[in-house]
Amino acid sequence: MVQCxxxxxxxxxxxxxxxxxxxxxxxTSHAKDRAVWNNLITHYxxxxxxxxxVSLFHRLPFPPNVVSWTALISAHSNTLLSLRxxxxxxxxxxxxxxxTLASLFATCAAxxxxxxxxxxxxxxxxxxxxxxxxxxxxxLSVYAKLRMPHNARKVFDEIPQPDNVCFSAxxxxxxxxxxxxxxxSVFSDMRCRGFASTVHGVSxxxxxxxxxxxxxxxxxxxxxxxxxxxxxxxxxxxxxxxGYGKAGVVDDARRVFEDSLDDMNIAGWNAMxxxxxxxGDYQSAFELFESLEGFGLVPDEYTxxxxxxxxxxxxxxxxxxxxFTRMRVDYGLEPSLEHYTCxxxxxxxxxxxxxxxxxxxxMPFEPDAAVWRALLSVCAYRGEADKAWCMAKRVLELExxxxxxxxxxxxxxSSAGRxxxxxxxxKMMKDRRVKKKGGRSWIEVQGEVHVFVAGDWKHERxxxxxxxxxxxxxxxxxxxYVPVWDEVLHNVGExxxxxxxxxxSEKLAVAFGVLCGSAPPGKPLRIVKNLRICKDCHEAFxxxxxxxxxxxxxxxxxxxxxxxxxxxxxRDIW
Numbered sequence: 001m002v003q004c005x006x007x008x009x010x011x012x013x014x015x016x017x018x019x020x021x022x023x024x025x026x027x028t029s030h031a032k033d034r035a036v037w038n039n040l041i042t043h044y045x046x047x048x049x050x051x052x053x054v055s056l057f058h059r060l061p062f063p064p065n066v067v068s069w070t071a072l073i074s075a076h077s078n079t080l081l082s083l084r085x086x087x088x089x090x091x092x093x094x095x096x097x098x099x100t101l102a103s104l105f106a107t108c109a110a111x112x113x114x115x116x117x118x119x120x121x122x123x124x125x126x127x128x129x130x131x132x133x134x135x136x137x138x139x140l141s142v143y144a145k146l147r148m149p150h151n152a153r154k155v156f157d158e159i160p161q162p163d164n165v166c167f168s169a170x171x172x173x174x175x176x177x178x179x180x181x182x183x184x185s186v187f188s189d190m191r192c193r194g195f196a197s198t199v200h201g202v203s204x205x206x207x208x209x210x211x212x213x214x215x216x217x218x219x220x221x222x223x224x225x226x227x228x229x230x231x232x233x234x235x236x237x238x239x240x241x242x243g244y245g246k247a248g249v250v251d252d253a254r255r256v257f258e259d260s261l262d263d264m265n266i267a268g269w270n271a272m273x274x275x276x277x278x279x280g281d282y283q284s285a286f287e288l289f290e291s292l293e294g295f296g297l298v299p300d301e302y303t304x305x306x307x308x309x310x311x312x313x314x315x316x317x318x319x320x321x322x323x324f325t326r327m328r329v330d331y332g333l334e335p336s337l338e339h340y341t342c343x344x345x346x347x348x349x350x351x352x353x354x355x356x357x358x359x360x361x362x363m364p365f366e367p368d369a370a371v372w373r374a375l376l377s378v379c380a381y382r383g384e385a386d387k388a389w390c391m392a393k394r395v396l397e398l399e400x401x402x403x404x405x406x407x408x409x410x411x412x413x414s415s416a417g418r419x420x421x422x423x424x425x426x427k428m429m430k431d432r433r434v435k436k437k438g439g440r441s442w443i444e445v446q447g448e449v450h451v452f453v454a455g456d457w458k459h460e461r462x463x464x465x466x467x468x469x470x471x472x473x474x475x476x477x478x479x480x481y482v483p484v485w486d487e488v489l490h491n492v493g494e495x496x497x498x499x500x501x502x503x504x505s506e507k508l509a510v511a512f513g514v515l516c517g518s519a520p521p522g523k524p525l526r527i528v529k530n531l532r533i534c535k536d537c538h539e540a541f542x543x544x545x546x547x548x549x550x551x552x553x554x555x556x557x558x559x560x561x562x563x564x565x566x567x568x569x570x571r572d573i574w
Contacts, residue, residue, distance in 0.1 A: 041071035064092075070100040077103050078110040096123075098132040105138035109145045117142045131159050137169040144173030153182075164190060168201030175208040181449060183208035184217060197228045199235055206239035210246040213528040213555045216447040218243040222256070234260070238268035245275020248526060248553050248560055250284075266297050273306035278560045279569065280313035301333055308342035313559050315573050317346035337365045344371055348378035349573045353387060369398040373405065377532070380408040381574075385416040403429075403437045404531075441505035441529045443513045452508040454500075461515065466503075469511035473502055476543035484536040501536045505529065510544065510552060524551035524562075532556050532574065542566045 044053035053075040060068060069089040076082040086104055089096070096104070101124050108117035121139060124130035130139070136159050143152035152173040159166055167190035174183035187205040191197070202225050209217035222240050225231040231240070237260040244253035257264065257272045269292055276284040285307050292299055304327050311320050320343045327333045340363045347356035356375060360367045376391035392409035395402055406429050413421045429435075442451040450459065459465060473481075483501050506529050513525040525548075533556040541552045541563045552563040562569040 074103045101135035102138040109142045140169035149177040164195035168198040172204035180208040180211040203239040206243040210243040215247040242271035277310035282310040285310040312342040312346040345374040388412045441509040443509040452505045475547045481543045529556045
């Protein structure tokens with residue numbers, strides 16, 4: 001036993017030794033063991049001495065084998081040199097093994113090398129190595145980066161014996177591509193099969209829960225991370241903060257943040273600030289920003305994006321100008337297109353539409369569809385038909401199949417009674433085969449997410465849901481609620497139009513939440529929507545808070561809306 005411990009100590013000391021010392025010993029001892037020389041190449045690369053690794057590779061006392069080539073390829077991972085060394089290896093009639101492929105797939109993911117990745121996958125299939133867990137988990141990451149979650153799932157399903165690394169890679173791949181429910185399902189399957197959780201698996205699961213704003217799922221993932229001993233990991237800690245922040249419980253996010261403050265990196269700080277930003281709580285975001293440097297951290301572009309988002313949601317565009325200056329002068333960071341989008345959105349919401357458009361036309365970037373969409377959203381909200389039509393054209397020049405642009409401007413033109421223009425738009429949508437994106441809303445009940453679409457009858461309790469909704473709508477009408485028509489169809493009767501508003505997905509979700517008691521009495525109902533909440537639902541929820549005597553919290557695609565006692569924290573600007 002003693003001898004074994006001494007050998008272990010010797011091996012540890014050897015690996016921590018300067019590789020040049022080990023190299024000199026190998027030369028003087030005339031070492032003939034291939035493993036010694038191949039390990040030296042790896043050691044040089046891990047010591048950031050890749051030039052020595054290349055030099056040694058070309059001076060090996062024996063022809064390089066696949067292990068030698070793999071060590072060289074890995075020494076230059078995430079760079080084009082890695083791929084070039086691989087091509088050289090093939091020219092020397094040496095085929096890759098599973099470790100070679102794993103390193104190359106990781107490089108393809110880092111470089112977004114699509115064609116190379118697909119060719120490499122083909123080669124892996126021919127060599128019967130594609131289903132080995134080691135390269136397969138790296139291949140999953142490639143397809144995640146390429147926005148091809150279906151391919152990632154297919155790769156996983158073809159692995160005969162996936163391990164926890166493969167499961168974790170699939171969870172991350174699905175979460176990265178907004179397949180949140182699927183990601184959580186895979187994580188659950190991994191645990192049911194008895195596999196231990198990994199840092200990446202837990203952080204991927206938390207990311208999926210955050211996308212759904214599923215508070216109970218976040219809490220269960222957090223509890224699991226604590227039990228698994230992963231909560232102290234900085235990646236998991238940041239994911240927990242992000243999860244609670246996106247679920248709307250910023251106080252819980254702040255508690256986790258404070259508990260891990262000494263170890264929290266800039267990503268964790270940014271996640272905490274982003275949580276405040278979604279609520280327009282710029283003062284709390286400012287307070288964090290001013291504390292950041294005291295912990296030895298330097299704000300990056302994402303830190304400023306969180307600050308600007310908070311200001312945008314609070315409608316404070318003049319303050320955004322001051323932070324632009326601070327970015328440039330104090331930190332040497334140039335605002336990106338995303339930062340300018342916050343400025344433009346805040347200006348537009350403050351009624352400075354012409355000024356916002358001038359910023360778009362003079363900023364040092366070609367405006368993308370997101371910038372024009374921000375202006376379109378405000379124009380549509382204010383009912384400015386001509387400006388909305390102009391902004392929609394800008395959006396459609398860049399993204400001809402953007403259903404939001406068609407529907408938004410059609411609503412405004414409909415309200416203005418411009419039926420010929422509406423007909424033209426609908427014909428354009430038909431010719432381009434554009435379909436309106438279905439609005440979806442979901443609510444979490446006892447850890448299970450229930451999804452609704454407008455006029456949905458698929459839920460097993462649909463009859464009860466519609467009865468409860470009818471009851472709620474009747475109650476708020478007695479308080480003075482009047483329907484807000486987003487889209488007035490001139491050939492549809494008033495009763496039919498009224499029903500079309502009643503059965504929006506977010507109203508169905510609220511009715512279900514009330515029906516099944518999704519939260520204890522006095523606790524808020526939490527709804528998530530994949531699109532912007534419509535004016536009518538926004539108005540209806542104000543009245544519902546008075547009828548139900550409880551808060552309703554809605555996270556839409558733009559921000560959080562907290563309805564309390566007949567008012568919303570967004571101040572009707574979103």
